[in-house]
Amino acid sequence: AQRVTQPEKLLSVFKGAPVELKCNYSYSGSPELFWYVQYSRQRLQLLLRHISRESIKGFTADLNKGETSFHLKKPFAQEEDSAMYYCALATGGSNYKLTFGKGTLLTVNP
């Protein structure tokens, strides 16, 4: 069965520091990975997907099939990046059959 692991429940960094939110997955098929973000009192929203290979709000994520990882990185964290971040895996050749990790709460301190 598929699984998404986000090993850190909480992550705290200072403004301007690099940040890396870890995500590992387990899936026997061809994975499609996403990062979702939930800002305080807002809804869950898509941040980026691995097939797009894009940078959103300065965040990037690279799919490493050898290590089964999809870590989210940003070189210089901003206070407005403080939020809950969820890694998600789509299975079955769809991008709606999502299994999410438990999430990492990122706090960026001034």
Next chain:
Amino acid sequence: NAGVMQNPRHLVRRRGQEARLRCSPMKGHSHVYWYRQLPEEGLKFMVYLQKENIIDESGMPKERFSAEFPKEGPSILRIQQVVRGDSAAYFCASSPSGPSTEAFFGQGTRLTVV
């Protein structure tokens, strides 16, 4: 556009009662997805519906759970004879034209079974 609206936001049911969760998709969206987040777990896919059709219900529990998306009105996730293990947050998302387009999430309904 008010976004995906779910109601109620909180629902308390006694064991054995029925729970009905509603999801109104964004205007112009005809594809709806339901997800469940059990305590201390991540969200997991339950069912994908288009207007009047269930497209994929592979994530739905085999018994007591059903979903519909009628021609008019919101999508409904129905749980019959609720048990304590059904206590969870249920999220709905909608997209305009199928799974290849971005889905937008509602704020969820938190179901508590007492």
